[in-house]
Each structure stands twice: as structure tokens, then as C-alpha cells.
Amino acid sequence: MTTATPRSVDAPERDGLTELTHIKEQVLHGPDPAATERQHAKGKLTARERIDLLLDPGSFHEVEPLRRHRATGFGLEHKRPYTDGVITGWGTVHGRTVFVYAHDFRIFGGALGEAHAAKIHKIMDMALSAGAPLVSLNDGAGARIQEGVTALAGYGGIFERNTRASGVIPQISVMLGPCAGGAAYSPALTDFVFMVRGTSQMFVTGPDVVQAVTGERITHDRLGGGDVHGGTSGVAHFVHDDEADCLEDVRHLLSLLPANNRELPPRTPCDDPKDRSGEALLDIVPTDPGRSYDIRAVIEEIADHGEYVEVHADWARNVVCALARLGGETVGVVANQPAVLAGVLDIHASEKAARFVQFCDAFNIPLVTLVDVPGFLPGIDQEHGGIIRHGAKLLYAYCNATVPRVSVVLRKAYGGAYIVMDSHSIGADLALAWPGNEIAVMGAEGAANVIFRREIQSAEDPETVREQKIKEYRAQLMHPYYAAERGLVDDVIDPRHTRGILVDALAMLREKHADLPSRKHGNPPQ
Template sequence: MPISPALLKQLEEKRKIALLAGGADKLAARKKKGQLNARERLEALFDHGQYMEFGMHVQHDCHEFGMDTKSMPGDGVITAIGYVDGRPAAAFAQDFTVGGGALGKMHARKICDLLDYAQQSGMPVIGINDSGGARIQEGDDSLSGYGQIFFRNVLLSGVVPQISIIAGPCAGGAAYSPALTDFIIMNKENAQMFICGPNVIKAATGEDPKLEQFATATAHASISGNIHFVAENSKHAFEITKKLFSFLPSNNVMDPPHQAAPTLDLSPDPEMNNLVPSDPKDAFDVHQVINRLVDNADFLEVQRDFAKNIVIGYGRIQGIVVGIIANQPAFKAGCLDIDASDKAARFIRFANIFNIPIVNLVDVPGFMPGLKQEQGGIIRHGAKMLFAYAAATVPKITVIMRKAYGGAFLAMCSRDMGADMVFAWPTANIAVMGAEGAVAVLYKKEIETASDSAAKARELAEVYREKFASPYEAASKAMITDVIEPAETRAKLAMALRATLSKRETRPPKKHGNIPL
């Protein structure tokens, strides 16, 4: 017996209510401002604009809390599964047209159900945040909802990649869910993220800050380091998401989406020999090296505007997905400081979770000296890099381009810190400190008594470099796998990556190590 027309009409009307969200006027107002609504965002995110929605008909009536009865279609959030870059993914988009996208009991329930499904199915999660915060009229139910989401963010951490897109306001407790995810992409337009707004800060401290100083994408990208990518708008955010997806596995038991070439190309790249100055004091941009190492110069840099003295990001080397960590001599001479250590350590740990090999490009004069660094806990922060590298069991391959001094040499993944292979260029210098500093300490009297102390210091520095700091000295002690010509680097890395992809390493059984947070 066919379904009755009355039931079909009822279904059509219910769907129409859900699709209208906060109403035609509010949807039109967003369109006039050039803003996508929640459903349009999911259509832009998922391949071919297709997705399967969860909980379309969920609602919550505010009259239960002493408020006037108000229909809230979908309870202010759309949850769905679909395909991103050809692979299954789960996503939610908060709907600002419905109660300002504020989070209430059923709103949180929908997100939690989606996160549970993603965990069980092993699929990545993308959250599109655009919310006025907690739904005040629901009182502690809203707080409980946030807690349930936070708990699941932590459960999913290390199981599936989690990506947050900040497409509108994300204030107060709402900001902590994105902070618990792996990557945050924030729009330049119409997006703010903060715990306390300007008025609260002023009332509590007397300071009178502007949102531009701490709540915008630019501020988070360059000052606080809270976000990983800046998007011009929502469409750009989805482009970044799909690009990021192209390098990541769907979960922690899968390999990254390698596209290994059928045969290795071991031909040299002579241009590499001309990129790096032989004088360790001369700066250069390490992006020039990275772009020649990765396939088609296709490198997705992460946290580009934060802690610029270290560069992190994803690429492929002859089809193998890699995470690259490189000192940047063009900024702060490539020193490791508090922010650079934090930036690198978290990147290492993510790569280890999701089976992504790590390539390290080293040109580091040491840890950043200074009172602020010492008082700020450079010891603790620098230890995060040591911990992260030592704990990582994925393939780790290090290339020492020039300077590798002191504890920073170890912190950039030396052989002793677990590197599977370490290559050095002839320009490499590996020592406790730079040659000039070393001879100043070791040969102080000899320099002072020389007729030309400056010339004597230079002479001794050259001797020190040759005798104690050359890559051949380190190679003679098996600290280096091989000394190679820069032109050979891409070929050597390609071979090393293929050789280590089958690497399996077990560690003593334990819940987890105690990283120095």
C-alpha cells in the first residue's frame, strides 16, 4: 500500500521548517552581507555539496525554562556526514540564524552524537563554529553540554584528526572545544575568538583593549599562536581544510595518503648546491630548500605567522607524505625559543599519532638567550621538543645543513634522540657551541698574548671547525649516517623514506609519558 499523501505532505512541511532555519529574513540578511549560512557551509565543504544529515528535526522549546515558546529548528546546529577529498568525514555547522547559534542541551547532544559516530567509524571531524556562546536560558544544561563536548574532543584526540573552523563569534567556554582539536582555521571576516571580551577585561583589570589586539585571526595567528591557518573567508577555509586532508590519514590505524611513485628518481638537483651560503653567519630562507625537496614545490605550511624562526608543514617527497620541521635562519637566526619549541613539539606529536614520517632540516645556533626566555621557562619549553622527538616512533630523518650547536642540536632530532638516519652537508658544523665562542673559552690566554689577537682568533676558529666541528668528525663517531652533497638530498630522503616506512618500534608499556607542559 503506498504511503499516504498526508504523510508525505507532513514530511515536506517538516523539512521546510528545518531548511528555513531562523527564517527567510535572517537567511536573506546573511546573504546580503555575503555570509554563507550553515547549510551552505556544509555544501561547500563536502564533495559535490552532498551530505547526510543527522537530527534534522531536533528542536528545543524555550518555554520549558520560563521563556516564551520559540521554535528552534535543528536547535541551532547542523550535523552531517559526507565525503571530503574523496574520504568519509563528519562535520557540524552552528547556525547563527537560530538563536545566534547558542549552545543548549539538544544542540550539544547533536554534536556529541556526531563525535561518537566519528570515533566508532574512524572518520575525521570538522567543526564550523559560529555561535553566541552558551544559551543562558538553559542554565547549567548549557555548561553540561560544553563539558560533554570537551570530553569527547579528548576521547577523539589521537584517534581521528579534528579540525575546527572559526567562521563567526566563538567566545567564552565555546573557545575551548576548538582549542582541544588538532587544527584551527580562522576566517579573517566576521570571526572572533576569545575567553573574555573587552568589557570584561576592562572591568577586571582596568585595561581597555580592542578586539583587534587579541580576538581576530591576525592576532591569533601571529601573537598567541592559538590558530594554525588564516582564511580570507569561509570558502577559503574549506579549501585549506581539503588541502590539509590531502596529507592526513582518516584515523590513527591508517597510513597517510601516500602516492608513492612506481620507481625512485635518484637524479641529483645541482641547484641545491647554490641555495645555502657557506658562511654560517649569512642568512637564507629555508623555504627555498623545502620547495626543492617536496614534489612540485607543494608545501602546506602550518602556523606560518607564529614563531617564524621554525617552519613546519606538510608535503610529499616522491609521493611519500612527510611532516617537515626546519630552522629558519632568516628569522632570529633560526634559534629555538619558547614559542618555536611549543610549535614544533605539538607538530611532532601529531605526526607521530597519525603515522606521518618527519623530515628535519637543521641550521640552529642554539636556544635563544635572554632574561625573558629564561624567566618564561625556556628549559621547560625546550624540553617539550626533546620529549616529543624521543617519544615519536615514526620514521625520523634529519639533514644538518649548517649550524647544529649545543642542546639545540639534540632538540632538532639528532641520532641520539631517535633519528633513524642523519645526513649532513659539507657545510655542517656540529659542536657544543660556535667555533668563535669555543676558542674564546679554550684559548683565551693564547689569543690575548698574540700580536694580532683578532687574526689569531680567526685562525684558531678555523682549526676548531676542522678538527672538532666538521661533519666528518661526527661521521667518524657514527653520529651521522653520511655526509652528502646538497644536490643529493632529495634522492637520499626519498630512499630513506621508502626504507623506513615499514618501521615498527615498541616502547615500555605505560598509560603515557609525562611531557613537561
Template sequence: MPLSESELEELRRRRHAARAGGGEERHSRRRGKGVFSARERLDGLFQPGSFQETGMHARHHSPELGDRELPADGVVTGTGYVDGRLVAGFAQDFTVAAGTLGKVHANKIVELMRFAMHTGVPMVAFQDSGGARIQEGVDALSGYGDVFYNNVLMSGVSPQIAVIAGPCAGGAAYSPALMDFVIMNRKDAHMFITGPAVIKSVTGRQTSMDEVGSAAMHASVSGNVHFIAEDEHHALRLVKELLSYLPANNTEDPPHRLSPDLALGRDEGMNDLVPNEQFTPLDMHAVIERLVDNGRLLEVQADFARNLIIGFARIEGLVVGIVANQPMHLAGALDIDAADKGARFIRFCNAFNIPIVTLVDVPGFLPGVEQERGGIIRHGAKLLFAYASGTVPKVTLILRKAYGGSYLAMCSREMGADAVFSWPDAEIAVMGAEGAVDLLNRKDIEAADDPGAERARLVQQYRDEVASAYLSAERGYVTDIIEPAESRAVLALTLRKNLTKRELRPAKKHGNIPL
């Protein structure tokens, strides 16, 4: 029996009401500030015509809210294609009850997450919410619990990307914190557990939103945010670029673009990057630009712990995760924040079958009372744990120096590297030559006719007889000594040959990483 006109009209009315969200007036005010609607965000993410909405007609049944209409219950959920690949996505609608989360709102998100897990596709979440729906009481808290639980179930199964596009306060902040990557809009977005008003009422301290909840603070101080988006369009570009490096799930390889013919020529410009003086820092960004395809590194957490660089790139089409010391900041020493930053990135790469390239130019762990009291031992152990537990291909290149425990923490052969290469003048030792000589030969230097010349002689002797990369190669700790100009070709060839690596570990639920 065909549908009547009234039945069709009712369907159209309900669809229109759901799509209208909080109404044109509210959307217009936001557009005037350059803020997208929930549906505009999803339309910008997915290929035209590919989005299928789920739960459009979902509706709360809360006596406290009465018959109040909440179109789509304040969250738009569904699936579509991004560059030809299926992705699940949801966007909270701030124009509907401030995007607050109630039980039905949460159920829609959870159903989408379960679909993403069962089909093995990434999920993108646009967070723009006033938090828990107070009128629903414990039901709202239960909804958050359901979301958090499924965030954890999904972790390591399919990639999860959060975009903080508006407020994300209180318990709401824990869902993006449980995801793999957080992108935050520089304007119109904030994220915190307790805001300035609560902090003042409890502690008496006057503070500002910029200080506790801004994108700049989270990107550079707390480390909660991985990328800052300058506007809505930039946020969408970042999501798409990030997805372009990631597999759909943990059973697939990342989207390599392999050519049957490798370009294995020399890059003489790499030789020119090496400073003439031993203590002149080497800019690791300049090295990475010459190693990766088109000089393009999608750097993650660029403003946090800048003494360590992490990010995604391709080398001869093969997707890799880059972990590199940056001597231009803190001389490249490892500290608490760098260890945390590196360990989590390494674990993500391992979960999603992304080979890891480690570029080493490290003088040691950062000394200091604050570092020791802050738990540098525990935090540094995270880096060791992450590398040792990784079973993806791991290739290490030592550029100039690798001293002490930091040599091990930057993926030495003993920590599971499949191959370790070194530039000819690199030093690998318990400590730097100058420090070792001062510690071991201080009295001899002081007694010499020319202490300066004697110290210089002993330093060179230590470099030649103790710290030379050739000694490490002789003992099998270094796979080969290579010219800087050969670096890209050697890495490309080694990565390609290790692409089919398979490694089994002892059966266990999971290791106990030092948190």
C-alpha cells in the first residue's frame, strides 16, 4: 500500500526538524563568528553524498525535560567516506540544549563506536558540548560512563580522533583524552575539568580561561592537544591529513604508496647539514626534511616537549612514524615530557602497524632536581617499555651522539631495533668524551705542563678508543656505518625489507607499563 501524503509530510517534517537543530537564528549567530554547525562539520569531512545519518529520530524520555524537543538529541551521528575510505563520525550540536549529553545522546555515540569497532573503521568526534545534561542526573553520568568504556574498548582497534570545536568541560574532557589524537580550534574552543570560576571558589586563586583551558596552553604546557587548528577549515584539513597516514584498523597495514622501483641515490645536501664544530647543534627538522618524501612531516605535538620530534611521514611511499631528538631545544636531552610524548606515540604506531624510524642525537637525560623529584626514572622507563614492547619494524639512525641510558631509550639494538645505522663521527658511550675525561683524568690533567693540550689529547683518545661508532659496529651493536648522504637510501631499503616482519611475544593479557 503506498504511503499517504500525510505520512510523507510527517516524515519530511521530522527530518526537517532534526536537520534544523536549534534553529536558523542560532546557526546564523555562530556562522557570523566563523563557527560551523554540527552538520556543516560532518559535511566538510565526508565526500559529498556519502554521509548516512544514524539515530536522526532518537529522542529523550526524561520526565524532567517534559515534552521539550531536542532535535537528534543534540548530536549528529553517522558514516561516510573520506578520500574513498569509510569513516564513522559524530558532531555534537551546541544549538540544541548546548550539546549537553544525556542517555539517548550517549547511546547514539556508543552505537556509532560499536559500528566502528565491528567494521574496523576510524572514528572522528567533533566535541562541542556544555557537558552533562543536568536535568537527567545520574542517567547523564551513566551515558558518559558508556562512552568512556567504549573509548577504551576501541583503543588499539580503530583510530580515534577528537576535534575540540567548542566547550569541552568537566567529565566531557575525558572522552577526547581517551582517544588517540586531539585537534583543538584556537578560537571558540576550551577544555578543562574545573574552570576559572570553580578554581577561584575552591582555592581563591584568580585565573583565566587562557591559562587553564585554551588550545595554546594544552598544546604547549599540558600536552593534552596534538594539533591546533586555526579555524574550522584547518581542523578538517588536519583530520583528513592525519587519516591519510593511518590504517582503518589494527589488522590492516597503513596506506603505503609503494613503488616497485626505489630511488636509492645519494643526497649530497645531507653532508652539508653536519656542523663543523662538535658542539654546534644540528637542526633535526632540516634532516627530516631531506629524509622523507617531499620533505613533508605531519608533526604531532609540535609545541610540547620540543626536545623530541614525533610525527608521520613517508619514505619512498612507506608510512613511518618518526621519533627524533631535537638538539636545538634543551640540547636534545630527554626529560619527563619528552619521554611521555615519545612513549605514547610509539605505542600508537605499534598498535596500528606503522614502522618506526628513530633519529638519535641525544646527550642524556636532562639533569636537575625538578626532573628527579618529578619522576624522570618512572617517565623515562615508559620510553624503554614502549620500544621494547613494539613489534613493528624499527630502524634507528645515530647522527652525532648517543650517551648512557638515553642511548638505550632511543631504540638501540638491545631494545629491539631491527637495524641501527650510524654516521661516521657519531659518539656512542656511557657519557660524552669531555665529561668522561674530566671524571677519569682530572689529576693527570692538572699535573700536566699544558693542561689544556693534555685534556684535548685525552678527549680525542677517548673518542677514538672508547666512543667511536666503529667500535660499536665491531661489537655488533651498530649494523653499519654510513655517510649522511646515504641516509635516505639506506633507511628506505631497510624499511622495505622489514615490511613483512612478524614477531610473537609471550602470551599475557598486557604488560604493566610504568605509569
């Protein structure tokens, strides 16, 4: 018997392995331990710690960890750390592939240069080719000034790829530090933006520039912090108190989304009976159309186990947009919120709902619309601010959507706002209503004042005549079955059965196929 002789490893190869080990240690721990301490002292995690929280344990595969810049001059020739300040690669979230890049603030403050940008471009291209979501963990100081215009060109490449990937793969931006100047436009091009209070800020021009130009003094947080963008500007969809909770919610959001626009959202086994009692709905929604209530309580009663993810919870609160599951299927819910401004549609609410509808349609997520709307918000500010243009955005989004669409009128639906909230006339697959619904051009009081104005004014007892005409109008044109009799509502349903009816309707529509006219793209109102 011949015994195989073990292959010897010569000295140069052993030396090469030793050098590789040394280099990989630098890559993993960074060039300066003090920089890690400074990052932690700010209450911030390092880029690798963030990736570890986002991805499943042990699943991360890094791309180009040994990349270094080639710039010379302005002091950079003496500082050429590995990774060049950004960590790129892929891993899994709940077992599904996700691509990620994370700015490493410990290296050049996370500033973007030519090599840094090239790494991001590469991982974005890989995500698009693989058809998998892309998550960016942002913590950078903007363009690397020492590299001049090449840094700006790097941002251009990112923006172009953000746009090309839009509606093809989910793109999520997680703001975990500063993001200033042109860098802020990449998150704005993505589907969802997460921010962390106290540590993340976004602005095009910082406090110093604002003060120099306008004379106003303002802090970084008050100018572009999480609460500002979550509640005032609408730039941020989710705002969290710490990084760990933020990244856990990113993981949960990804679990609800398909990998790309060619797939349906992931289905999960559902042990929440579709026909469970919805008795609470009778108490949640008052029959008096003038009384307010919280629409989120209705969503909780309908959704699997009462769970949902609200998008833009603190911005344009008169409309609620949420992702939930019904019978184990991901659905997008758009609902008027009577607890805020009586649930009217205004500029911000229209814009918020329109973009959410477009996202759901792009990624094959069925839409459920819960309607309780008194109309569009009147006022000079609204008209001059372009309520016509912004309201048309929501109308366009619904009309353009080809996913399964089911609407339910819970109480009232007046005027143009009724049409816009996914009525039958703009393409809803099923339009349902609860008993007691009022679908009309306007409320009975306003209608009577217009139609019978002269008769009321000339009457001996105007108030009595007015009340009589209100009752007459309501009885003839606003009774709960008026729209159903004319085929504008497919059925009037028992509120307690809403969940089961929606689950069955969406199952029926699961294989829906709808073609849009052949065109390069539409021209939606801006």
C-alpha cells in the first residue's frame, strides 16, 4: 500500500497566510481602537456591530474588504485604511438574502470618496442583479473634500442606481448618524427611511450655513433630527429611540416584503381564524358620523393577531398607512383617521397615501382601503398650496394600481374624497360598505342648504324647513343602500364579518392580472 505524502506548504505561502491574517484583523477591528471608543461614547454602534444586528448570525459575506483609495495629496497618501470607510456585502434576514452597505464613521468620518463610492455602486448592482432587497446603514460626513469632484461623481452613481432599482427591489435607508448635503438625496430616493432620535440628522444645508444665510440659529436635531423628519417634513417613515430597536424593526419590515417586483410577498401560516368574532367593531365605530374614533383600533380587529406596521405614524396623521397580514398574506392598508382632523384629506395626507399605494402596487402587495372621509380640507392655504395637484397624486396612484384592491366604507364618504379613496369608479375590484354608510356628494346639511336655499330663506320658520329638507335629502339620497342599488357598492356587510370577507376576497383576487396601456411611463401630477 502506498501512503500519500502530505503536500508541504513552503515558507512564502506560510508568510502569505500570516500577512492575510494580519490584514483581516485590521479590517475587522479598524485601524484605530480609540475611534471605536469615540463611536461608542456617542451612543452609536460601529458599522460591523450594526450589520451583526441586522443580519442573521454568521450569514454576512463581505465584498471588497481590502479596497483602499488611490488618492494622493492633502494628507491622504499617508492614510489608506482597508475598506475605505464603507463595509459592503450580503447576508440573510429570516433566511432570505439581503444586500447591505454600512458607512464606517471611524474611517474618514464615513466620508465618500472614489473607492468608497465604487464599492457601494458594486453592491447596488449586485442587489439589482440578484433581485434582493438593499439596506443602507448611513453614518457619514458627506463627500470627501480631499478627492474633489470624483466624490461628487460617486454620489451621482448612487442616485442613478437608486432610481434604476426603484420599484424593482425594496430599498431601505437607515440613518444612524449625520447625512448632509447631496448625500441626503439617496435616502430620499429609497422606499423607506428609518431614523434614530438624538444621533441621526439629515439636511441639505447645516446649521452653520443656515445661520450665515438667514441669521437663524438652530441645532442639528431641531434642523434635521428624527422627530423633525418623522413628524414635520415626512422624510422619515420610522423613528426609533435606539439602534437595536431600529434594526429589529428593519428586520420585521423586510419579513413583510417580497425580494423583488417579480415575486409575491412571503406568506406565513396563520392560526388566527378568519371568521373570529369582530363584535368589538360595533363599539369602536360610532354610528353618529360626527363622533371621532381611532381607526387603528379597527385595523387591529381586522389584521392577523391585531399586528401591523404603521408607516409615517407621526406625519399627516389624518390618514393611516400600514402593512399588515390578513390570513397570512401581506396587505397594505390605507385608512382615514377620524381622530385627527375628522379624517379629511389634505395636501400631506394625499401625498403620504399616494406614495404608499405606489409602493404596494410596485411590489405586488394587495390594498385594503378603509373609508370614513368627510371630504378634502377647505382653506386658502390648502388651495394655494396645491391641494388639487396633491390630491391628484392619490387619484393617479389608485387608478394606476393593478394589485388586488378592496375598499370598505365604514361610515361616511363624501364628495371627491370618496372617489379618490379607491371607489368602484376608479377601479376597486370590490367595494363594500357597512350598514349606516353615507355615500354622497356632500353631507345632508350642506346639500340641503344649497338645493333648498331659497325655499328655506323665504319660509316663515326657516329652521324647521331646513331640518325637514335635511331629513328628506338624507332619506332619498344618503340611505345606506342607495349606492348598492346602483351598483357602486358590491355589498353591504355586517361589520363583525369584515375580517373573514376581506380574507376571502383577497384569496379570490390572488391571481388577478391587469395590463396597463403600452407606454414608457406615465406623467403623474407633481
